[in-house]
Each structure stands twice: as C-alpha cells, then as structure tokens.
Amino acid sequence: MIGKLKGLVDSYGDDHVILDVQGVGYLVHCSGRTLQALPKAGEAAALFIETFVREDMIRLYGFATLAEKSWFLLLQNVQGVGSKVALNVLSTLSPAELANAVALGDKVTVARANGVGPKVAARIVAELKDKAPGFSSVDPAVAGLAAQIEERQAPGPVADAVSALVNLGYAQLQASAAIAAALREAGEGADAAKLIRLGLKELAR
Structure with a gap:
C-alpha cells in the first residue's frame, strides 16, 4: 500500500x-x-x-496534509458522497473550514461545493458532527450562537445582525463568528445596528 x-x-x-x-x-x-x-x-x-x-x-x-486525507475518507462514509464529490468539497473548503462548518451545522457553506445539494450537505453536517470533533477549532461561543440561530432561539437583534452580514455576502460561519465577537464586546442588550457595525469592524481586521 x-x-x-x-x-x-x-x-x-x-x-x-x-x-x-x-x-x-x-x-x-x-x-x-x-x-x-x-x-x-x-x-x-x-x-x-x-x-x-x-x-x-x-x-x-x-x-497536501493528513487532515485533508482524513476528511476525504470521512466524507465518503456519508450516503451520496463518493470520491469525486469528496474532492469537490475539499476543493471548495479547507479542512479547517470544513471542520468548522460541520461543527456549526452550516449546511449552506458545505453546499457551496460542486455537486453537493442541500440534502447531501445536510447529511454531511449531521453524520460527521460527532465523528470528527478533533478536527474542529471553532470557538464554543460561535458554535452556541450558530445553534441558537439554527433553532430560531437567538435574540432578535443577534439573528438580524447575522442575517444582515450574510446578505452582504459573508458566509454563515463568518457572520456568526463576527457577531459572536461583537456580542462579547457590546453586551447582551446591544441592538442590531450596533452588532452589525462591530461585526463589520471584526471582519475588517
């Protein structure tokens, strides 16, 4: 071998x-x-x-790396993902980006890969979330915020701020990370406008 x-x-x-x-x-x-x-x-x-x-x-x-190889093999455990689709995913997302997307349940980011539809993306994040925790470096605050947004439990200003950044062209993962950082700085009572302003400042760094 x-x-x-x-x-x-x-x-x-x-x-x-x-x-x-x-x-x-x-x-x-x-x-x-x-x-x-x-x-x-x-x-x-x-x-x-x-x-x-x-x-x-x-x-x-x-x-190029053992992490990329590991993800290639992991991805093919998911129904509907063969070697070609696995390479397409790894062409679109780095191992770190894929790990964070899976940790956050970010189906939209995974679905950016050629040949990956919404159903396959949903299976990837659902089936691999518990199989590859060692690859993820995501901030727990970001993961928690993303989960709240996914379950429609995030406070209105937070959800609105993340949605605004996504509408500006940022990926869900980037938007959640930026607003999580903004929330830490501004405090729980901040309105959407302030969170958006601080989030954009964070993204500009």
Missing part, C-alpha cells in the same frame, strides 16, 4: 498531477486546493496517498 509519494512534478491535468518518482510517473487525483498548492513542473513535491483498488482499476488520490 502506498502511503506517501515524493518526487518531481511532471505535468498537470484538470483534476490530477503526474508525479515522477525515480522515473515512474504516478497519476494522482487531487482536490483543486492541493493542485494549486503544488509547485510548477520539474520541482519537488510530496503527497499523502490513498489507494482505491477495484476490479477494473487502481486509482491514487493525493493530499
């Missing part, structure tokens, strides 16, 4: 890299993020590898 490959980048395809390891060219499928992080042709690179063996093919998948 191949666990890691180190060699020279030979060439790139739309979803893969050919890595020359002592004269043998390995075709390795990768997420868009990993492909973008690799050096140009002729330079040295290393990838963690997961090998899929089937009756009609052997396919290698490469990852």
Whole structure:
C-alpha cells in the first residue's frame, strides 16, 4: 500500500498531477486546493496517498496534509458522497473550514461545493458532527450562537445582525463568528445596528 509519494512534478491535468518518482510517473487525483498548492513542473513535491483498488482499476488520490486525507475518507462514509464529490468539497473548503462548518451545522457553506445539494450537505453536517470533533477549532461561543440561530432561539437583534452580514455576502460561519465577537464586546442588550457595525469592524481586521 502506498502511503506517501515524493518526487518531481511532471505535468498537470484538470483534476490530477503526474508525479515522477525515480522515473515512474504516478497519476494522482487531487482536490483543486492541493493542485494549486503544488509547485510548477520539474520541482519537488510530496503527497499523502490513498489507494482505491477495484476490479477494473487502481486509482491514487493525493493530499497536501493528513487532515485533508482524513476528511476525504470521512466524507465518503456519508450516503451520496463518493470520491469525486469528496474532492469537490475539499476543493471548495479547507479542512479547517470544513471542520468548522460541520461543527456549526452550516449546511449552506458545505453546499457551496460542486455537486453537493442541500440534502447531501445536510447529511454531511449531521453524520460527521460527532465523528470528527478533533478536527474542529471553532470557538464554543460561535458554535452556541450558530445553534441558537439554527433553532430560531437567538435574540432578535443577534439573528438580524447575522442575517444582515450574510446578505452582504459573508458566509454563515463568518457572520456568526463576527457577531459572536461583537456580542462579547457590546453586551447582551446591544441592538442590531450596533452588532452589525462591530461585526463589520471584526471582519475588517
């Protein structure tokens, strides 16, 4: 079993890299993020590898980090998520972003990935929430606020402030984090306008 490959980048395809390891060219499928992080042709690179063996093919998948590899495997435990969709998710979200989205139950962020509809996104956050706690670095205050918003239990000004930031184009995760920070600074009695102002200030840092 191949666990890691180190060699020279030979060439790139739309979803893969050919890595020359002592004269043998390995075709390795990768997420868009990993492909973008690799050096140009002729330079040295290393990838963690997961090998899929089937009756009609052997396919290698490469990852820049062990965290990305772990998420690739975890995602495929979810019904409707195969290797292609898992790579699409990891092309859209970094392991840290995915971990936080799962911890917060942020279906909208997960659904940004190509080929992931609302139902699949909902299954991803529901089924993986308890399976990957070690990957999450989310602030407990943000997680609590997101849960309140999801369950429609957040105070009106807080929910309105988060909604306003989302409408301005920020992701739900970013908006919740910014308003959680604003709430800590302004106190529980702050109105929506003040929370929005402080939230935008937090996002501008």
